Amino acid sequence: MRKRITQILFTYIFWMVAGQAVLAGNSKTETLLQEANELFASAKDNLALQKFEQALELEPDCYEALWKSSLLNSRIGLRYSDLLTQQKYFEKAWSYADAALCVNPEDAESNYVMALAVYNKANVLGVKERMLRSKVIKFHLDAALNADPAHADAWQLMGRWNFKNANLSKPEKAAVNMFFGGVSLDASNEKAVEALQKAISYNPANISYYYDLACVYRELQKMDLVEVTLLEASELKILTTEELEVSRRCQAMLREIQKA
Known part of the structure; x- marks a missing residue:
């Protein structure tokens, strides 16, 4: 009887301690997520990524930390000119995604x-990898927009996808013929315009949407719309170094078309 009672007490203490450990772990994860999101909102991407990755060490299946770690690796990777460094970040972005x-x-x-x-x-x-993965990109964009039709960043990427695939180079067209038997990717500049307009409608403060849209209008030779779009971009508030760089590109394009 005494042995049985001892076993029960041992089991109770074990689960009580284990439960406290779980609660402590959850509390630590929540604290890390809060700190990470504050850094994320302040565009301190490297520091935010460190916090999200620390949260994942405690809770590997933490969904918010996973998708935001992927997003941050994609963002940070684009800041490097070295292709090997970019590839390292994009590989991590893919793994987290x-x-x-x-x-x-x-x-x-x-x-x-x-x-x-x-x-x-x-x-x-x-070229080969870009064409081979083109439909994979479209599949996930369709899924994202099906889940959230107001996802502005997904609309921007949809616009970029259409723009790239509507204006393929000869090597890219050859790759499409090789991998897809000449079947069209069903992309167009008009669809790019529609997607980017939706991105702007859902988040009118993002200057990169305007720059992308101006590029598509320029390809379509709609120079009046290029100018209108760039003038709208010039009125936006600039908060980050990336936005400052896009703003400079917008100003350079505007000067170019106004001289023509």
């Missing part, structure tokens, strides 16, 4: 960060 999809395969964010990671990774690897 894959894990996020395993946790929540139908959510907009997991599908968007996967589309973004594949898009960036394919651009680094070259």
Whole structure:
């Protein structure tokens, strides 16, 4: 009888301690997520990524930390000119996106960060990889927008996808013929315009949407719309160094078309 009571007490103490450990772990994860999101909102991407990765060490299936770690790796990777460094970040972005999809395969964010990671990774690897993965990117963008039709960043990437695939080079067209038997990717500049207009409508403060839209209008030789779009961009508030660089590109394009 005494032995039985001892076993019961031991089991109770074990689960009580284990439960406290779990609660402590959850509390630490929540604290890290709060700190990470504050850094994320302040555009301190490297520091935010460190916090999200610390949260993942405690809770590997934390969905928010997974998709935001993927997004941050994609963002940070684009800041490097060295292709090997870019590839390292984009590979990590893909890995986190894959894990996020395993946790929540139908959510907009997991599908968007996967589309973004594949898009960036394919651009680094070259024509063959870019064409081979083109439909994968479109699949995840469709899934993201099906889950959240107001996802502005997904609309921007959809615009870029259409613009790239509507204006393929000869080597890219040859790759499409090789991999897809000449079947069209169903992309067009008009669809790019529509997608980017939707991105702007859902988030009118993002200057990169305006720059992308101006590039498509320029390809369509709609110079009056290029100017209107760039003038709208010039009125936006600039908060980050990336936005400052895009603003400079907008100003340079505006000067160019006004001289013509």
